[in-house]
Amino acid sequence: MTLPLTRLRTPRVDTPDVRGGQLPPYPGPEAAPYPGTEPPRRGPEPDAPPDPLLATKLAVPFPDPGLVRRRRLLDRLTRGTRGPLTVITGGAGTGKTALVASWVRSGGPAGPVVWLTLDEDDAPGAFWAYVLEGLRRQGLLTDDAVGTPACPDGVDRALLVRLAAALERLTRPLVLVLDDLDKLPGRDVYAGLRFVAEHAGPALRLVLVGREDPPLPLHRHRTEGSIHEIRERDLAFTRREAASLLRGTGPAPDQEVVELLHARTEGWAAGLRLCALAMAGAEDPAAFARSFTATEQAVAAYLLTEVLAAQPVPSRRLLLRTGILPRVHPDLAAFLTGQADAERILRGLARAHAFVEPVNGTRWYRFHPLFSEVLRAHLRSEQPELEPLMHRRAARWFADRGRTAEAVDQAAAGGDWRYASTLAVRHLMVGPLLAGPGAVPSAETFSHMPDDTPGTAAALVAAACRLAREDTAGCRARLARAERRMIRDAPRTGPAELLTAALLRLLCAPDHLAAEEAAHRVAGLMAHVPPEERVRHPEIEPLRLYGLAGALLRAGHLRRARAVLEETVRAGADDTTALLRHRSLGRLALAEAVQGDLTDATEHATASLEVADRHGILPEHRSAAAALALASVAVDRGEPHAAAVQLDRAELLPDSSSDPVLRAERAVLRAEADLALGHRQDALTALGEPAPAGAPGPAARLAVTRAAAALAHGDPDTAVAALERVTDGPPSCAVALARAHLAAGRPGLALPLIRDAEDAAETTTPDRVRLALLRSHHALLAGDEGTARDRLVEALDTARPERLVRPFTEAGPWVRHLAGGLDGRREACNWLDAAPPDRAGPAVVEALSPREREVLAKVARMMSTEEIAAELQLSVNTVKTHLRGIYRKLCVSRRRDAVERARELHIL
Template sequence: MTGPEEDESPVAGGRADPRGDPFLRTRFAVPARPATYLRRERLTRHLDQALTTPLTMVNGAAGAGKTLLVADWAARRGRLPVAWLTADAAGDGPGVFWAYLLRALRTAGVPLSAGIGAPAEASRVGPALLVRLAAELSGRERPVVVVLDEFDRVTAPEIAEQLEFVLRHAGPGLRLVLVTRTEPLLPLHRYRAAGELTEIRGAELAFTPHEAARLLDLHGLRLPPAAVRALVERTRGWAAGLRLCALAAGQSPDPELYLKEFEADRSTIADFLLAEVLKRQEAGTQELLLRVSVLDRFGPGLANAVTGRDDAEAALARLSRENAFVEHLGHGLYRLHPLFAEILRAHLRMRRPGAEPGLHRTAAAWLRRSGALAEALTHGAAAGDWEFTAGALIDDLAIGQFFTGPRSDTTAGLFAAMGRDGTGPAQELVRAAGRLARCDVDGALAHLRRARHDLAEHDGTADRAAARLSCALLEALAARLAGAPDRAEDAARTAEGLWDAVPEQLERHPEIPALLLDHLGSTRLWAGRFEEARAALSTVAECAPGAVTALVREDALARLALIDQLDGWPGRAERRAREALAETERFGLSPSAGAGVDRVVLAAVAVDRDEPGRARALLDASAESHPALRDPVLAACRALTTARLHLARGDPGAALRAVEEEVRADVASPWVQGETALVAAAAHLAGGRARTAAGLLARVPDDQVACAVEAARVQLAAGRAAAAVRLLDRVRPEGRAGPAVTVRAALVRARAADEAGDGAAARRLVGRALAEARRERLRRPFAEAGPWIRPYLRSEAPHRPAAGRPAPCFGPSRREPPPPVVEELSGRERDVLRRLALTMSTEEIAADLYVSVNTVKTHLKSVYRKLSVNRRNEAVRRARELDLL
């Protein structure tokens, strides 16, 4: 018997197609996989479903890896015959197509009877042949798999109808797999509805970072995960792009650098995409693709604007359907594959030199009319048209985007390329905003003067209201950064007079009034007008939450927390500071975009609670704040808190340096001046310079209760008990300030009573101080008090712990009366204590801290002494009672 290959009868099809041409054996060959082919099990498992559904479609762009995926899968189907047919580029007529398909079946070893016949004409096929073929396939015990590769080349509708007829009537005897760039003309909706269609599309074909790393490894390239992710992002996981990049990178002395910096238009990727995608399109579509390449995302209206045509909608929909590297994003928006766009832009510059700026300018104008300001600014900047771009920003009242919101970095970066040549109020205001965003007050003021001069030359207010309001906002910020409250008040009054002229812009930009009030509140806080500051900042804190106002709300809440902390309410300050931190965190803003004051407040609370390690970490984190919010309030508070931390650690010299280096002697803020004098006085006292310390008290304002109490404490430490008590009697902090102030005031009076020999009064005052301190977990006031307080602390009975957690305890337990911790644990002692609580052995602690066992034992002895305990478990229990763990 002769096999299929030897069958030359005309009825069976012979060795020639209906045109008389010999069959091309390459069209029946399953493509070979290269040595670097990566088998992706997730796709082959999905493709296995092709054996359970009549129809399978693998649909993706050129180079997506469709053919190799199906070829690899087909080569592993040893139990079933797989007939492979690659469609002809020239396009087959129905007769030629079916002649080739019958030949493919026989080549795969599928026995077909001679009674099926063969097409006699190239352009048609008789229905009898299709009926006989379907009937013969339906009688098979095991199905035959037919793979039609490059099926998008089959353009004759009748072939799709005939194929669907055979597929439907062949039943379980045929499994059809279509490999295509476009959706075939078959009634896919019926197969989907019946659950009889297996689909693998472009998104699933895209390589994941893990798969890309394995593919690069097959090419001998091992890259860091970040480099692989960047390559996958740039190629969108496109298989051909990854393989071509890997081949090119393999020839480079530095593959990682090559893949990071390669120019797509100068690579083999460009040749592939130009040949396989661009040149397959007719001339008008090629021109459309070249022109829209300057756009990131675009709809038909914008595409029509930059191309000068009116049929972009149909063209874009067709290109998307054909997987021509035009992706439909939904809602009528499209985008090009990033590599394709990059290559098209290079091709545009070559074919249409100088056209790119004009296309950007056209896009910018269209987008501005459509209300898409962000995209309009991007294209205006790309066109180099700074008059248009700055004007659009200012007229829309979007100047606040330099300082707050998710686009602040983008906006600042966009205008960084603007030169100094352009004039006019809009460009001067933008330059001023850029300077202020970098905390350059002097440079900003020069631009603001020129902007005011230009605006003064225009008659009327309404037509330039947005520019005048932007100018007032920037002047308020400049006043804030310079610590000039009067100038900030003037700017605020000017701005308020312009609100009614720009209602639509204000509705779009709620950050503008929020920023203005935040600047105003901060300058009032600097001036020591706490209640006025609270009023302005509370209005900001209560504004509607949103990404554009998150940073401003955080700053306002943080400064309200600072007022609470300065007034002696650490618990309230802590809660508000944490609320401030949560404001930016919930909108995904980075810590470097934060206000910074919230962390300084938490650090100050940590100092009062004798938690120096936590205070240091918070102070370090507060340095990472938005440059435009690094005003004198933040700088002074960081310096003062740092100085108090140094005092708590027993380093008065460092405390003096902290305030002398960061706070000017002629500072205009009364409370900062007073707090600085108190820190300096405390440092001089610790150094034994009582006279110098007392001389500094003249700079302490009496109207600030917290400052007055601190001054009384310094007076007492300098040996002036009567003067200290008189000062407390005059300011009467009780009822005017919070526990952090009143506890210290009570301890000053207690020490004065102790020195006067009135032990009963001293004991009563210490007891009152302890009761208040427990609620706020205040420890530092007792550590500062000195040795005289120890007998009074020992005599105090403990309070019952609150439910849920042990209360901080400054007195002894009922069973054993250890005194409270007055001498602070060092940072390393705390490290040892934390590991002790984890039941680590001495050797394990030494290994974990990279120190010797003897060093750990020394630290343990010190911890036991300071906690007044003798054993490990007692140390841990005592530490928990004192909230040290």
Template structure:
């Protein structure tokens, strides 16, 4: 049944009056109109229908949650068990006599017959109990149930009215169905109704709009929202109905509705007036002051609120705000509270506009409170907001948390936080934090300069935390190639510094150290990087493996990823290609699992995979991984920079671009010592040899100074190419049997010996040496040394029948998918291949390249031989397989 005519506030033609003699206001009996843009939410309407089958339904939520609109929509659209009697309570109705007069007036207004014998209250301040008895008795005699909706019940505080409602509800029997709408829980004994299963409760969380309902609401306002804007608004308002409606109205007027939906500030502006008028200004002065002062906080603790307001009753005030659904919510079963995000932003804007000078002072007080309560992360945030950089830096150092600038979930936040700290700020702690931030950006040299300043200020004194932080960062600077003039060419300085860092760790409090496992992870990682930079690949592999033992993904995810990448790179350079591939893939998987951004994802993982692919003959895969490594932006690291350039040059050389290969190597910043210099020298010599300039190859190696086995093998190859076979063999004999030779160098030694044997016309010895080389290379599927060997190997394979089994592995037939190109395709042959891939005839190729037909045929035959094919279509397919096309 629907509600009656609310204009009828008379009974028997006589106007009804309050005990004070005032006429009843008919507007209070009117069921509110449902807005044109209303979204009927069946899940809630069904709850109300179910609730009115029982005696009591309570709908509570903050201002603007949609409580009244929900009940009005239900009254207008859903069947009810009987007449719906509506009363909107106001502040003037708080006196029991006035309230019950309006209740009786509502029954008469909505044509629910109650006899005059029920009576009316005679006094404003109270109501005679017998009147309530008569009312309950008459309601129990009604022929059908009646639904009494009391809206705005929070405006009628006090136990007097509530006890009367309970009495009438309990004694009217099943004929009275009471629906209470309020911002706060009505002061009834709700626990009793819950225990008896006689209550239906609809709370603020259920009133919140879902994403689908938000989309419907926006469309009702004539908007066409994208899923992104719907999600943004729903999340930002947390489904608050009034906020969404206000945003929808503002979007109608906006030039770019989608941009409005994405802007938090726009949403804040749209609801600011409502929240200030309906929530903030409705509070007492003390409560308003607390809300505004604590708006600088993400979460509010009563003790912290007391500290910011110089009060002692914050706990009571916050509890009252939670109870009143005043956009303050509890956080679990803790004393912490939170404001609705939009309300918090409005409060912050109010604070900044009304009392801007108070903001730094509040952040300063919050920083001290958080620090004193062992919450350094929050203390740092507020110290930075207060511009108290010296205190913020000291907090980070004193808590041994500088490592968090380099790894862990706070890395990006800390880097952004301290990006505003002045570089000339005096003191040890600021210098140490600036050094850590520089290292996080990959600027080892800048980090070293800041450490020089810190060490000068420290002298021989300083707190253990400062000295430990300084030693750790110095080790990381050394491993990153930022040692300046004191470059650690053999790793001894790194070993000593790692030991000193470990000793300093023993001087700080053990519980404090246990809270920062990343310190030991970074110590081991820094040592391993320095050893790798010094060319001690075997020791570096062992050191990275040791570092992984303490670099858990939970405590130091970025360090673990970089450890895996650098270990994989060291393994790849040592020829342990399978292990390198496993560790590099694990590093990338870890980065993905822990949400490490692409800018922080270790390029060494991709670089290691690129080296593996190149060494196994997959040039196309090598190019793809190399591109990912370059995109990762780790070129600041000397090891990664050098290996990136070396591999890039190798790939250019594989496609006959010797000039481009040299340009790539020349573009790398000058490195005058250590393993990187040797690697560059070996790479340059390979380019010169490919160009047929053995003298230039020897000169490049001699300019790099004496080096390890790879340097000696390259020098031997250059002398052999120069016709100096005796010198080449002498050099190989000097390193034969060395323990630190990589798999690739071992293979190259056998190949050079095989090449020398072919020069001596000793085919049998050459085939034997080739077999030994293949047996060494086969477990790792290492093919690059054979690709780089040159024409002599092709002649040996084609002219010696007993090499058929060896040739099947080298050329990728029959078992392996990746064919081997033993001899490089020249630039002109590459041009001919491109034309052939376009289905051009021999004459068309000749005309296009300005060559004779016979020259084109010569190039094609050379291409067939190099690619181990017999037809043009096979050549094009094979060239695409190996990445030439």
């Protein structure tokens, strides 16, 4: 007999899907629950006994009225239910129920749907009673076709046989959705479910939804290709879906907010929804998105209630003691908790999608970053003394297994600064700290170390951290303190301390002489380091060379600096030294550009940018040297607009302000570009940069450019005054001074300077072009036009290989006048006449590769990074690398600008 069902409240959906669109209204109890099915059978009159079955367990949940369907997943569900089994698993709040509910209500299934939401107390008899009642409500069974379980604790096998036989007779597909299947106690239900599924025929389509895989023979279904699986990683929101969700709760967020929240939640549906609701009520939504603490607070209650509190006591203990770590090994978990079954617990947590997942190919496990932060905050609140103790114990565990980087990181997190710094110095970890971003330990690792931490190692690490932040004075002060302690404790000072101190002394040397002495000392000490240790630290030799090259650049010894930088690039071929290679190539290119080797400069600047793109070096760690080198090439080739674009890019990078060589070069190139454009006052403003102390090379460059600006204003005396302040300057100073004297009508003072510069070993190609022009101009002023033309041809021939245009444009109109009378030698200046005029837009540094063109075409179609990766069958990181290359080559920094620029250049 069928009993009347009492309609209860609409059940809760476990998490929203995506905000936006409208769903059709619920058809009501009198209508067919699914299009194309018969109305449910009516029960007896209201005076019959109440039905013990709950109607809400058989009702399709109502999603949030503002949900938008995620088409990629809805289509997968439709495809999956063409076969016998679809399994959807994911942790709390990943949107499993909401996804299937929106699929059902939007007309996705190809036949009637029976929905059953399960609870912990659903015994086998109760489970099958609900299944049978759902089938009857859909008009698929008569009252006496199968029967009813006799008791809630079990079910007769004959009933399951009759049920399978009845389902086998169905002529159209039936979708049976079992939601929260993992809540079922025991395995009796699964045995019956397996029997019915295997004998019910092709019409039955099971959709199993839960936090972990059901104990069914899924491996057999995978082998047969008869299962469709949607996992937690598939349920994660894409950036585009996250943007849609966030738009549904308030003003449309900008791309930065979407990126931040998506990265922080890793696409977790409930996390995004909770953050969106909290952000909608925040005074400054953007500040909320940037704050990890605010994000953590928004989801804390949910995670503590739905995930942590739902675990048994042993699992909660393990989560609280190990969740403070970025990842955990079962042996480490056992060491921290004293639980011998730690591996079993971790495996169970991962299987239940409790925000713990295995690291592929290893025995390690990682925690969702938000969950880890919530666990850390909860532990600090409940047992504040336990967190530092766990970090310190973890440090010893890592150190005992030779994992020094992790040991240092954990010791620092536990506030054991002396142990952390001792490990870092003893294992030569200051080198990685200085050589590359993302190294462990990093300067950030020691950012909270007290300045008075005792010990030589602590002082050396403090000095290295100051140097990593470009604080040379702070490095020298702490290094001096460390060296005093090393002298006092000489018998106990080991080779690692001596080598670390020598390397730091080299990198903060005040002049090139001190740097050369320190570089020699580092090389000598490295000879005493065991070979296996040298292999583990490939960054020390390129760091030594890089430090020496930097000192030579500051001193203005460009030729020697170039030789050392070339050696640095060869020595830094290891992936761990990618940042050093990027910076060395950029500085090599800049030295080449200053010396007039523009082709080599362009090649090495491009290589520097490619290294940064290929290794994903973040903007805050990138060097401006390559962009400045390209700006220098553009200025010398008469393209001031292109130079200005490169200068704008360079100014966004931190070392264009912190490095004295780059800071001075930026001012020089900005002034030269302004002078080429006729903006003389802007050039003087750019040259307001004071000459850096202890850097004679950049000081001389600034003086030469100030003289050029003064001559452009017709003020040779000011030019002479600017240059005479430079003592022991390079030949370019003598060339500029000779030009100023000649402009002032003092050829007697100019000629000796010209002769000295012509004989100097350090004279560059631009200097030789200018010297020939000065000789030509002097002869012209003396009335000797034949000699003047001979010298002009010499200048043109010297400049032609590198297309050096600027010396001729800055020389004055007399050059064009004289060139007009070359007669038979007119072809000598054809290349100068054919030089392309500077364009108003930026030049393309390098042609786009075929793959970059493909990626750019997808960007133009407004596709997300994930969608591009899926369509081109690439990893997301590879797509990001291609995007960075596109931005660099098109001289832009955003997607929209890249598309517009590509259309201007007819690339799209």
